[in-house]
Amino acid sequence: MLKSFICNNAFAISTTLSHFSFPYPFSHKFLTTTTTSHSFTVSYLINNFNFSSELALKASKQVHFNTPNKADSVINFFTTHGFTDTDIQKIVKREPWLLSCDTHKRVLPKFQFLLSKGASPSDIVGIAVGNPRFMKTSLKNRVIPLYNLVNQFICSDQKTLASIISCPSLLCSDFVDSNIKLLVENGVCNSSIFRILRSRPSIIFCSPRELAESVEELKKLGLNPSMSFFGDALLAKRGISESKWNEKIDTFKKWGWSEETILEAIRRQPKCMLSSNDKINRVMEFWVNELGWDSSYLVKGPGIFGYGLEKRVIPRAMIVRYLLNKGLRSESASLLTPFYLSEKLFLERYVLCFEEEEKSYLLKLYYEMMKVENEKGQKNPES
Known part of the structure; x- marks a missing residue:
C-alpha cells in the first residue's frame, strides 16, 4: 500500500540529499540546479508517485516541502475517503499542489456538498479522479453555482449527479455557464439543453465561439433552436468532425438522396447523422435491395437509422412485407409507423389482431426472424 510504503520509508526519504541515490540517469542535474526543498519534493514525487524526473521538477515549481509530513497527511486523507493507491497517484500527477493543501478546508467541504446531494463515497472518488481540478x-463561487445551473435544466439531483459522474468537468469548466447562457439567448429550449447535459455534456466545454458557430450553421440548415430536436442536432454537429459529416452526406447521396432531401431528413431527425456510414449502408441495402422499397420513404422517418437492424428493423419489416403481400395491410398505410411503435403496440397492431391461424404464423415468423438476425448481429455487433 502507498500509505504504508511512505510511512516505512519516511526516514529514507528525509535522509540528507547529498547522500541520496537516484535511480535516474539525470538526477544529478536536479541536485545541482534546485534548492534543497525543491530537491526533496522531486525525490518524494519520484519515489512515491512514479513521476519522471522532468515531471517531478515541473511539479516542484507548484508545490515544495522539506519533510514528508504534510504530503503524508494528504495521502492519509484520501485513503480514509476510499481512494486507492492508484487513484491517489492519478490525482497527484494531475494536481500536485494537493500535497501541500489543507484538505479539510479545501477538499472536504466539496465532498460534503456532493454527499448532501445524494452522491455516494464511490461517486465522489470517481468525480475526483475524473477531474481533480474540481x-x-x-x-462557493464555482462548484455550487455550476451544480445549481446544471440542476436547473435537469431538475433532479439524481440525474444531475449522474451527468457529473459521467463528465466531472461540469463542476469546474470555464465555459459551462457562458455556453448555457449562449444557448438560452439563441432560443434553444430547455428540453434540448437537458438532452445535451444528460447525453453528452462535453459538448458545452468547447469555446463559446465554436459553439456559436455550430448554432449558426444549424440555423442556416433550417433548424429552429426552439424545436426539441435542436439538441439532437447539436449532439450530431459537435459530436463528429466536419469530414465525417461530409462523408455521411455522400453516403446518403449514393442511395439517391439529393442535398435538399438530406437536409429534410436532418431537420426531421438530426441524430441520423450519428449513425455510422456502415449502418446507413446496411439499412439502405436491406430497405432497397432486399425489400424493394423506395429509399425516399426513409426521408420522412430517418430515426430508423438509429434502431437496431437485427433486433428491430428486419423482423418488423418481414411482418409488414408479409401483410402487404397477403393484402392484410393497405398499401397506402405508412411503411414507417410499425418501426416506431413499442414492442407491445407493434405486436398488438400487426400480429395479435389477426385470427388464430394467421396470428400463430406471424408470431412464428417474427420470433424466427428475431432469432436468426440476432445470431447474425452477434457476428456484426453494430446494428
Whole structure:
C-alpha cells in the first residue's frame, strides 16, 4: 500500500540529499540546479508517485516541502475517503499542489456538498479522479453555482449527479455557464439543453465561439433552436468532425438522396447523422435491395437509422412485407409507423389482431426472424 510504503520509508526519504541515490540517469542535474526543498519534493514525487524526473521538477515549481509530513497527511486523507493507491497517484500527477493543501478546508467541504446531494463515497472518488481540478475551484463561487445551473435544466439531483459522474468537468469548466447562457439567448429550449447535459455534456466545454458557430450553421440548415430536436442536432454537429459529416452526406447521396432531401431528413431527425456510414449502408441495402422499397420513404422517418437492424428493423419489416403481400395491410398505410411503435403496440397492431391461424404464423415468423438476425448481429455487433 502507498500509505504504508511512505510511512516505512519516511526516514529514507528525509535522509540528507547529498547522500541520496537516484535511480535516474539525470538526477544529478536536479541536485545541482534546485534548492534543497525543491530537491526533496522531486525525490518524494519520484519515489512515491512514479513521476519522471522532468515531471517531478515541473511539479516542484507548484508545490515544495522539506519533510514528508504534510504530503503524508494528504495521502492519509484520501485513503480514509476510499481512494486507492492508484487513484491517489492519478490525482497527484494531475494536481500536485494537493500535497501541500489543507484538505479539510479545501477538499472536504466539496465532498460534503456532493454527499448532501445524494452522491455516494464511490461517486465522489470517481468525480475526483475524473477531474481533480474540481477540488481546486471555489466551492462557493464555482462548484455550487455550476451544480445549481446544471440542476436547473435537469431538475433532479439524481440525474444531475449522474451527468457529473459521467463528465466531472461540469463542476469546474470555464465555459459551462457562458455556453448555457449562449444557448438560452439563441432560443434553444430547455428540453434540448437537458438532452445535451444528460447525453453528452462535453459538448458545452468547447469555446463559446465554436459553439456559436455550430448554432449558426444549424440555423442556416433550417433548424429552429426552439424545436426539441435542436439538441439532437447539436449532439450530431459537435459530436463528429466536419469530414465525417461530409462523408455521411455522400453516403446518403449514393442511395439517391439529393442535398435538399438530406437536409429534410436532418431537420426531421438530426441524430441520423450519428449513425455510422456502415449502418446507413446496411439499412439502405436491406430497405432497397432486399425489400424493394423506395429509399425516399426513409426521408420522412430517418430515426430508423438509429434502431437496431437485427433486433428491430428486419423482423418488423418481414411482418409488414408479409401483410402487404397477403393484402392484410393497405398499401397506402405508412411503411414507417410499425418501426416506431413499442414492442407491445407493434405486436398488438400487426400480429395479435389477426385470427388464430394467421396470428400463430406471424408470431412464428417474427420470433424466427428475431432469432436468426440476432445470431447474425452477434457476428456484426453494430446494428
